[in-house]
Amino acid sequence: MKKSVYINSVGSVSAQKTYDNSTFLDEIVPYEATELKVVDPDYKAYIPPAAARRMAKGIKMSTVSSQTALKEAGLENVDAIIVGTGLGCLDDSAKFVSDIINNDEQFLTPTRFIQSSHNTVAGQIALGLGCKGYNFTYVNSAVSFESSLLDAQLQIENSEANNILVGGVDELVDHHVQSHQLIGHFKNEPVTQKTLLSSNTEGSIMAEGSHFFVLSNEKQASTYAELKGVEIYNSLSLENLSSQVQSFLDHSDTELEAIDLVVMGNNGDSNFDGYYDSLNQGIFKYTPQAYFKHLSGEYDTATGFAFWLSSKIIKTQTVPDIVKLNSLEKPPKTVLIYNQYRGQNHSLVLLKKC
Amino acid sequence: MSKGVAITGMGIISAIGNNVQENYESLIGEKMGIDKITQIETIHKDEIMVGEVKATNSELEQRLGLEANTYSRSPMLGIIAAQEAIRQAGITDINDYKTGLISSTTVGGMDKSEQYFFEYFKNKEHHHHIDGLHAGDSTQKIANYLGLEGSFMTTISTACSSAANAILLGARMIKSGRLDRAIVGGTDALSKFTINGFKTLMILSDTYNTPFDDNRKGLNLGEAGAFLVLESDKIVEKENRAVLAYVSGYGNANDAFHQTASSDNGDGAVMAMEKALKVAGLKPEHIDYVNAHGTATPNNDLSEGRAMIRIFGEGKVPQFSSTKAYTGHTLAVAGGVEAVYSVLALQNNRIYPNLNFKTPMSEFNLLPETESKEKVLEHVLSNSFGFGGNCSTLILSKEA
Numbered sequence: 001m002k003k004s005v006y007i008n009s010v011g012s013v014s015a016q017k018t019y020d021n022s023t024f025l026d027e028i029v030p031y032e033a034t035e036l037k038v039v040d041p042d043y044k045a046y047i048p049p050a051a052a053r054r055m056a057k058g059i060k061m062s063t064v065s066s067q068t069a070l071k072e073a074g075l076e077n078v079d080a081i082i083v084g085t086g087l088g089c090l091d092d093s094a095k096f097v098s099d100i101i102n103n104d105e106q107f108l109t110p111t112r113f114i115q116s117s118h119n120t121v122a123g124q125i126a127l128g129l130g131c132k133g134y135n136f137t138y139v140n141s142a143v144s145f146e147s148s149l150l151d152a153q154l155q156i157e158n159s160e161a162n163n164i165l166v167g168g169v170d171e172l173v174d175h176h177v178q179s180h181q182l183i184g185h186f187k188n189e190p191v192t193q194k195t196l197l198s199s200n201t202e203g204s205i206m207a208e209g210s211h212f213f214v215l216s217n218e219k220q221a222s223t224y225a226e227l228k229g230v231e232i233y234n235s236l237s238l239e240n241l242s243s244q245v246q247s248f249l250d251h252s253d254t255e256l257e258a259i260d261l262v263v264m265g266n267n268g269d270s271n272f273d274g275y276y277d278s279l280n281q282g283i284f285k286y287t288p289q290a291y292f293k294h295l296s297g298e299y300d301t302a303t304g305f306a307f308w309l310s311s312k313i314i315k316t317q318t319v320p321d322i323v324k325l326n327s328l329e330k331p332p333k334t335v336l337i338y339n340q341y342r343g344q345n346h347s348l349v350l351l352k353k354c
Numbered sequence: 355m356s357k358g359v360a361i362t363g364m365g366i367i368s369a370i371g372n373n374v375q376e377n378y379e380s381l382i383g384e385k386m387g388i389d390k391i392t393q394i395e396t397i398h399k400d401e402i403m404v405g406e407v408k409a410t411n412s413e414l415e416q417r418l419g420l421e422a423n424t425y426s427r428s429p430m431l432g433i434i435a436a437q438e439a440i441r442q443a444g445i446t447d448i449n450d451y452k453t454g455l456i457s458s459t460t461v462g463g464m465d466k467s468e469q470y471f472f473e474y475f476k477n478k479e480h481h482h483h484i485d486g487l488h489a490g491d492s493t494q495k496i497a498n499y500l501g502l503e504g505s506f507m508t509t510i511s512t513a514c515s516s517a518a519n520a521i522l523l524g525a526r527m528i529k530s531g532r533l534d535r536a537i538v539g540g541t542d543a544l545s546k547f548t549i550n551g552f553k554t555l556m557i558l559s560d561t562y563n564t565p566f567d568d569n570r571k572g573l574n575l576g577e578a579g580a581f582l583v584l585e586s587d588k589i590v591e592k593e594n595r596a597v598l599a600y601v602s603g604y605g606n607a608n609d610a611f612h613q614t615a616s617s618d619n620g621d622g623a624v625m626a627m628e629k630a631l632k633v634a635g636l637k638p639e640h641i642d643y644v645n646a647h648g649t650a651t652p653n654n655d656l657s658e659g660r661a662m663i664r665i666f667g668e669g670k671v672p673q674f675s676s677t678k679a680y681t682g683h684t685l686a687v688a689g690g691v692e693a694v695y696s697v698l699a700l701q702n703n704r705i706y707p708n709l710n711f712k713t714p715m716s717e718f719n720l721l722p723e724t725e726s727k728e729k730v731l732e733h734v735l736s737n738s739f740g741f742g743g744n745c746s747t748l749i750l751s752k753e754a
Contacts, residue, residue, distance in 0.1 A: 081608070087488055088511070093547075097468050100550050105397045113551030114614055114741070117460070118489065118511035123742025126608040132625055135608035135744055136519060139459075140509040141490035147508040151523065154530055179474050179484045234455070234497050234507035244504060300488075344494060345507075 002157040005227040006354065008216045011068030011167075012308045013038050013061040014209040016295050021072055024312050025320045028295070032190045035177050036207035036297035056089035056115045058171045059124050061210035066125050066165060072222055073214035079161035080134035081122050082151050084144030084168040086300020087176070088118035094175045121169055134161065142341035143232045144168060145211070145301040146349060150230040152215045159217070167212035168301030177206045185342070186298075187268070193322075196268040196294040204267035207297020211304030213311070219354060224311035225335075228252050229350040236346045241275060242283050245338070248348045259287050260330040261319060263306050265339030267293040275340050280325065288332075289325035303339050307349065310335045314353050357635060358600025358754040359525040360590045363445070363583035365438025366694045367431050368681050369405030369576050373438055378698050381706045382726050386680050388562050388574050393427075394465070396546055398553060401560050404544060405576030405682025407431060418499075426463035426483065429492035431579030432541030433499045439537065440500060443583040444595065451534035451589055454506035456524050457493040457581075458516030458540035460686040462486070465545040492541055506533060511686065513740030514647075515606075516540050517580065518689025518748055522604040524584045534589055539581030539690040548575060548685065555614065557651045563683075564710040565648035565676035566655050566722045573649045576682025580690030582697075599697045602733070603636065603749030605629025614741050615653050620661025622745035623737065627665045630735065630747040638666045640733050641749070643705050645692045646722070647737040648676020649683050658737060659720050668719075672735075675708035675723045689738035689746060696734040696750045703730050 012018035015036040016029055029039060041064045043052055052060060062083075070076070087093075092115040099108055114120070119137040126135050134155070138147035145168030155161040180186045180203075187203040196205060215227065229252035236244055249256055262284050264276040280289055290313075296305035313319055313332050333353040340346040366373065369387025370380035380387065391404045393411070407414075414430040415422060436455075440448065463486035470480040485491060493509045506527075510519045517540035524536030552558050552575060559572035590597060607629060609622025616622070631638060647658055655676075662671045677695055684691050699705060708722035736748045 086490070096551070097464075097471050097547060100468065100546055101471060105546065105550055108550055108554045110551070110554040110614075113547075113554055116547075116551070117513050117741045119513055119740070119742040119744060120613070122512075123608070123613055123744065126610045126743055127613065130610050132608050132610050132622060134606045135512070135742070136606070137510065137512050137742075138508055139489035139511040140493060140507065141488055143508060144490075154526060154532065158526075158530055175471070182474060182478075183481050183484050185485070232506050232508065233504045234494065234502055236504055240504065345490070 003159060003217045005153050005156045006216050006219045007213055007224045007227055007311050008220055008222050009069045009072035009214045010224060010308050010311050011065035011212040013041060013065045014305050015207050015297050019064060021068060024316055025322060028322055030193065032192045034187055034190050034205060035172055036205060037172055038208055054111055056092050058089040058121055058169045062121045062167060062169045065210045066167060066212040069212040069214050075163055075214060077129050077131055078163045078165045080155060080164040081125050081131055082136045082148040082164060082166050083122040084138045084148040084301055085118060085121065086141050086144050086170050089115045089120050090171050090173045090176060092116045094173050141300050142339060142345040143347050145304045146230055146232050146347040149349065150232065153227060153230055156215060156217045163214055163216045165212060166215050168304035169210035170208055170299040170301045172206060172208035191268065193294045197266055199268050200270050202269055202271050204269045204298035207299050209296060209299065209305060211308050225314040225351040226354040228352050231348045233346040235344055238275065238278055241278060245283065245348065252350050254334065254350060256283060258334050259336050261288045261290055261332045261335045263290045263292060263310055263335060263337045264325065265293060266291045267298045272343055279338065288328040288330050290319060290323040291325050292323055303337065306337045310337055310351050314351060358602035358751055359528050359584050360597045361582050361599050361601060361697060362585045362595045362597060363439040363443025364694045364697060365435040366580040366691060367407055367434045368578035368691055369407060370680050374694065380680060381695065382704060384707060384709060384726065386709060388682055394544055394546060396549055398549060402558050403561060403574045405574055406544060407577055425495060426466040426486050427543030428459055428462055428541045429495035431543060432457060432492055432496045435539060435579035436496050436500060436537055436581040439581040439583045448501050449503055453502060453535040454527060454533040455493060455497050455502055456508055456520040456536055456538045457496060458510040458520045458686045459489050459492055459542050460511055460513060460516065461542055461545050461548055462489040462492055464547045465543050468546050512744040513742055514685055514688055515738040515740040515744040515746040516686035518738035518746035519606060521582060521601060521693055521748055522606060522746060525601045525604055528584055528586050534586045536584045537581055538584055540687040541579040542577055542684060542686045544575060544577045559650065562710050563650035563679055565650040565678050565708055566715060566720065567711050568713040568715045570650045570652060570655060572651050574682040576684040578681065578684040578687045578691050580687050580694050582693060599700045600751045600754045601748060602751040603630035603634025605747045607745050609743035609745055611743060616657035616739060618657060620657040622743055623658055623661035623739060624664050626745040626747040630749045634749045636733060641672050641735045642731045643699060643734045644672055644674035645696050645734060645736040646674050646676045647739050648678055650678060654739065656717055659715065659718055663718060671720060673705055673723050675706055677706055679709035692736045693748055693750065696736045699734055700731050700750060700752045703728055705729055
């Protein structure tokens with residue numbers, strides 16, 4: 001018998017003030033911008049200043065979100081640490097490359113190179129906790145976080161681990177934003193929360209963030225929801241999308257009508273939001289719909305924000321007005337997250353109230 | 355249901371050969387692939403030795419039918435290795451069973467990014483490389499070449515244990531019924547980024563690397579693509595596959611000691627080997643040969659050696675060798691390269707020599723094999739350790 005997978009805690013550092021688990025999008029940070037930085041928590045409360053000085057932003061954000069998640073779950077250690085990151089501590093990588101070019105391969109120091117290794121965050125958390133268990137890092141663009149979720153689900157279902165710290169993190173880096181603006185992946189003209197989806201221009205708004213969760217085989221007082229299913233698809237055509245969603249739901253023993261809320265990854269890219277529109281106007285026409293990238297911005301592990309949002313929605317049984325995409329309402333007991341990036345790396349994640 | 359997961363195909367391109375057969379011939383012919391660097395212009399070219407794939411980018415492009423300078427080197431090496439693996443398995447329709455692609459890399463398309471990093475803002479000529487930096491790009495390109503659609507696909511980056519972890523994940527997904535087939539491995543090309551990075555860590559040897567030698571001076575960087583096809587018992591039976599060997603055990607642990615160095619006693623390595631033996635249902639004395647990580651850095655070989663003694667017992671460590679002296683350290687792919695070599699060892703009942711070994715290490719009494727030897731092998735253990743404390747062990751077996 002496969003074991004159930006519970007989401008026992010959350011931790012978030014994002015472009016919204018989400019680091020405090022006692023609040024839930026009570027105040028929204030407005031913007032008119034082409035990129036979004038996180039609302040910084042008080043890092044000093046988590047990291048000694050001397051250590052923080054050379055520490056990559058990705059590690060700093062993840063220290064806060066992972067400690068928040070561990071604390072809420074009432075755990076001092078876990079059986080496994082699994083992290084997803086599209087680009088790792090990219091700021092250090094970019095600076096190391098610049099230094100190589102500008103200094104003609106001379107006078108380089110190791111710190112930036114070491115932090116460039118994609119598994120730095122998972123390694124640093126393990127080091128901090130003294131956690132010698134299973135340790136993994138997934139780096140597959142927009143499904144990096146979902147890969148981590150899927151791995152954790154496998155381990156808990158098969159009794160390989162009881163408590164797992166799962167997360168996703170990515171940094172906002174100038175060179176990355178500017179170079180991707182050149183090729184239309186990010187918008188060149190500022191947008192606001194309200195205009196992101198209606199901008200009718202190509203690209204999205206680049207951001208950063210770090211989300212961590214404790215997944216467990218046991219339900220407890222802090223539990224948010226049950227993770228019922230995760231699936232990843234390298235590519236899907238518009239024509240096959242609805243049938244693939246249907247087959248995912250069949251596989252998860254969930255009727256289409258049982259979905260109380262779909263959380264969609266619309267990012268305002270006029271070239272690719274059609275995937276979401278086709279579902280919203282198709283099989284989910286009569287389902288309450290929500291979106292989140294107008295709050296989180298776009299990055300490879302932005303679905304960490306969607307997972308945080310869905311967990312909070314289920315636990316509090318409230319859907320904040322700011323995330324609603326249509327006016328339909330149902331008590332949110334079963335929530336489906338759908339995301340894709342530039343027509344590739346599609347993912348479906350199903351959560352249920354428990 | 356059998357315990358192990360069947361390996362039905364493999365492919366490799368490395369410094370010692372452009373396919374599986376060439377690699378095997380170099381291994382038994384004691385032919386090293388380490389030399390001066392030729393494909394990258396670096397000021398360190400006279401101070402380092404590397405294990406380069408013996409092909410220029412244009413030769414690789416021609417082989418794949420690509421226009422000049424469309425892909426970075428990592429995806430090209432990965433495609434070549436994955437294609438060979440698929441061919442050997444006898445797969446004609448990649449989408450006929452539930453298939454997943456699990457790749458791994460540390461640098462992805464860094465070789466091109468570092469070349470055009472500032473040029474992107476001056477002209478448009480190389481803009482197609484901008485999106486080639488991220489690690490998932492090489493995996494998507496391999497998937498496209500193989501014709502994978504609507505499939506599970508991911509990429510792992512746990513430094514030098516990455517490909518071992520790709521194999522581990524593929525085996526777990528098949529065992530749990532999530533996939534019928536997994537194409538697992540990795541690809542990493544040399545870049546200025548890694549050359550300079552390892553240079554700052556001062557662990558690059560200026561001559562041929564000498565694993566487990568008391569006078570070892572560090573590692574030689576290498577590059578490679580290596581993939582295995584893992585298939586479920588259902589496919590093996592239905593398609594009447596020839597099984598090359600089985601992934602019988604796997605273990606993953608973290609040393610939790612230091613961001614770049616291994617602990618003196620090899621705690622993480624010990625745990626990874628213990629877990630792998632447990633999954634395989636084997637005792638240490640069942641292991642016939644260890645393909646060690648053996649990077650030839652002072653730190654790794656000491657830590658790994660101590661860990662082997664802790665697992666197998668003083669004086670009871672099985673015959674072992676590191677093949678890094680042949681290929682250099684291929685970073686993310688090392689576990690994939692060495693899984694291919696371990697399967698070849700099982701198929702041919704052959705132990706490879708640990709080249710360049712002269713002086714035993716002073717800290718313990720461990721002697722690697724120095725000659726190519728015939729020996730009946732049932733179980734081979736392969737280690738891969740990396741930055742971030744990541745330690746992984748695979749056990750490959752002749753029978754399920």
